[in-house]
Amino acid sequence: MSYPESYKYTKEHEWVHIEGDRATIGITDHAQHELGDIVFVDLPKPGSAVTKGQTFGSVESVKAVSDIYAPVSGEVTEANELLAKTPEQLNSDPHGAAWLIKVKLSPSNSETDSLMSAADYQNYVGAE
Amino acid sequence: MIKKVSRHIVQNEPLLFELSSPGKVGYQLPELDVPEVSAEKVLGAEHVRDDIEDFPEVSEFEVLRHFSRLSTWNYAIDLGLYPLGSCTMKYNPRVNELVARTEGLAWAHPYQPEELSQGCMEVIAALEQALAEITGMDAVTLQPAAGAHGEFTGILMIRALLETRGNPRKKILVPDSAHGTNPATATAIGYSVENIKSNDRGMVDLAVLERAVTEDVAGLMITNPNTVGVFEENIRKICGILHDKGALVYMDGANMNALVGVARPGDFGIDVMHLNLHKTFSTPHGGGGPGSGAVAVAKVLTPFLPSPRLKRVNDRWSWNYDLPQSIGRVRAFYGNYGVLVRALAYIMAHGGNGLRQATLDALLNANYLRKLLEPHYEIAYKAPSMHECVFSDDRQAKKGIRTGDIAKRLIDYGFHPYTVSFPLIVRGALMIEPTETEPKRELDLFADAMISIAKEIEENPELVRNAPHSTRTPRVDEVTAARKPIVRWKPESKASLSPAAD
Numbered sequence: 001m002s003y004p005e006s007y008k009y010t011k012e013h014e015w016v017h018i019e020g021d022r023a024t025i026g027i028t029d030h031a032q033h034e035l036g037d038i039v040f041v042d043l044p045k046p047g048s049a050v051t052k053g054q055t056f057g058s059v060e061s062v063k064a065v066s067d068i069y070a071p072v073s074g075e076v077t078e079a080n081e082l083l084a085k086t087p088e089q090l091n092s093d094p095h096g097a098a099w100l101i102k103v104k105l106s107p108s109n110s111e112t113d114s115l116m117s118a119a120d121y122q123n124y125v126g127a128e
Numbered sequence: 129m130i131k132k133v134s135r136h137i138v139q140n141e142p143l144l145f146e147l148s149s150p151g152k153v154g155y156q157l158p159e160l161d162v163p164e165v166s167a168e169k170v171l172g173a174e175h176v177r178d179d180i181e182d183f184p185e186v187s188e189f190e191v192l193r194h195f196s197r198l199s200t201w202n203y204a205i206d207l208g209l210y211p212l213g214s215c216t217m218k219y220n221p222r223v224n225e226l227v228a229r230t231e232g233l234a235w236a237h238p239y240q241p242e243e244l245s246q247g248c249m250e251v252i253a254a255l256e257q258a259l260a261e262i263t264g265m266d267a268v269t270l271q272p273a274a275g276a277h278g279e280f281t282g283i284l285m286i287r288a289l290l291e292t293r294g295n296p297r298k299k300i301l302v303p304d305s306a307h308g309t310n311p312a313t314a315t316a317i318g319y320s321v322e323n324i325k326s327n328d329r330g331m332v333d334l335a336v337l338e339r340a341v342t343e344d345v346a347g348l349m350i351t352n353p354n355t356v357g358v359f360e361e362n363i364r365k366i367c368g369i370l371h372d373k374g375a376l377v378y379m380d381g382a383n384m385n386a387l388v389g390v391a392r393p394g395d396f397g398i399d400v401m402h403l404n405l406h407k408t409f410s411t412p413h414g415g416g417g418p419g420s421g422a423v424a425v426a427k428v429l430t431p432f433l434p435s436p437r438l439k440r441v442n443d444r445w446s447w448n449y450d451l452p453q454s455i456g457r458v459r460a461f462y463g464n465y466g467v468l469v470r471a472l473a474y475i476m477a478h479g480g481n482g483l484r485q486a487t488l489d490a491l492l493n494a495n496y497l498r499k500l501l502e503p504h505y506e507i508a509y510k511a512p513s514m515h516e517c518v519f520s521d522d523r524q525a526k527k528g529i530r531t532g533d534i535a536k537r538l539i540d541y542g543f544h545p546y547t548v549s550f551p552l553i554v555r556g557a558l559m560i561e562p563t564e565t566e567p568k569r570e571l572d573l574f575a576d577a578m579i580s581i582a583k584e585i586e587e588n589p590e591l592v593r594n595a596p597h598s599t600r601t602p603r604v605d606e607v608t609a610a611r612k613p614i615v616r617w618k619p620e621s622k623a624s625l626s627p628a629a630d
Contacts, residue, residue, distance in 0.1 A: 037607040
């Protein structure tokens with residue numbers, strides 16, 4: 001699966017798609033592949049705050065429970081309800097329908113510099 | 129027509145609900161020889177329970193056979209190697225059972241007066257003292273019911289101490305190789321958790337740690353040897369970094385089987401730790417317990433130990449409740465007492481030299497297996513192994529076979545699987561801990577099985593991918609079981625489960 005050029009990526013294998021002051025956050029194809037069959041996704045409620053570098057939820061597979069770290073700071077406007085009933089979507093469409101949360105970015109969000117481009121991320125997971 | 133017949137005994141055993149026939153009983157009562165009384169009248173109708181729907185009706189012999197058959201399906205340490213890494217599944221010497229059944233100990237009641245409980249109290253005192261000496265700590269509480277409860281008790285004490293210094297602080301640091309219970313414990317006590325990344329040798333990275341330790345950090349929870357079976361060689365420096373900032377160090381004692389009689393956590397700077405008596409000190413484990421999570425503390429934490437504490441006055445033991453700084457009771461009565469008796473029997477039967485020898489044998493066994501398996505499986509870290517060795521499935525993954533598949537195939541060879549996919553920092557981990565009680569012959573048989581599986585993966589990976597083949601039930605669908613769990617059997621499904629359905 002290819003990594004969309006318009007997304008930014010973290011070392012913890014999250015992606016973020018920033019459009020103006022809004023962002024959509026998910027986990028990468030590499031992450032879902034490493035986790036294996038995903039059985040449960042725990043996400044924050046709309047209205048709660050997420051902080052860059054801090055955990056905001058977790059993804060549970062048959063092997064393990066993994067924390068998800070926020071690539072940016074902001075306020076959650078929507079959590080993907082689809083994943084409550086069909087967590088397996090995260091295995092099949094991690095960069096699309098199985099996004100995790102949408103956030104309204106904090107005003108002072110100049111924090112995206114440390115994130116990786118699609119090409120850098122591909123190198124990163126290739127080397128890992 | 130000839131009915132289809134399968135082999136008796138090994139066929140799948142029905143549930144008691146499925147064995148039930150209406151009206152069948154396992155008892156016979158004499159005829160009523162007193163006037164019948166209506167329960168509704170005497171107790172009031174609202175207090176009389178209706179019959180339980182679909183309660184199984186079976187004879188005594190059917191019940192006995194049912195459970196006897198199920199019991200033969202168990203795999204146990206008494207049958208063979210139980211290489212479940214991080215769990216220390218060692219033999220429980222039978223003499224411990226004999227000692228625990230000593231009449232005065234087994235029948236003691238927690239409410240019996242102190243003057244009649246002197247022997248029981250002496251056992252607690254002797255075990256506390258022995259564990260304090262083994263860990264190099266100042267005092268021990270035996271109240272916690274198991275390991276995670278011990279962690280909870282230990283972190284509560286850290287918090288209590290920091291509160292007396294004016295600030296309980298905010299964070300607990302946990303290495304990424306830690307047991308999952310560590311972050312859970314810190315969170316339960318109201319601390320936030322920060323992960324500390326391991327370096328490429330599987331150890332805590334000192335530079336990363338140094339950056340993370342701020343005035344907000346209450347403590348570090350560390351396992352040593354850690355979960356990749358490697359001794360944290362910088363443990364003194366690690367403790368120093370925390371202490372310099374007024375923080376404390378908690379040690380998870382899950383892997384204490386690698387240290388007893390050789391190294392003492394109190395000597396390398398640990399402030400508080402728990403011991404899993406059901407792992408290291410050979411009390412029953414894996415049968416649902418009960419466990420015991422004794423907690424040992426350095427002097428600075430002794431005022432905060434759970435109450436009551438034993439005290440000795442005029443050659444008599446008594447309980448001291450006058451402990452103003454104590455975190456209070458963490459469990460009713462005095463811990464899982466029967467387990468404590470077994471642990472003391474184990475320690476006294478071995479003596480200091482025997483305990484040390486057990487540790488050295490545990491290390492020898494793990495390293496022997498490592499040497500045998502290293503040509504066939506990728507060792508996760510080159511650093512020397514302690515009491516367990518951790519491999520990754522990197523080589524087998526190239527054939528599409530993962531650690532879980534190898535574990536299932538191991539069942540076909542008659543062994544209990546090793547620990548699968550833990551620790552998480554190793555991709556596709558195979559975590560193997562043989563313990564000191566395994567003879568060389570058993571280790572060789574296990575290694576032969578593992579090597580044979582490695583060859584099967586080269587030649588016929590499908591055989592491994594679809595394992596196990598020799599069990600009553602083929603590979604179960606763990607994914608669907610987790611995504612769509614059915615947690616209660618319901619009578620409606622009776623028909624579909626009956627043996628004739630195949």
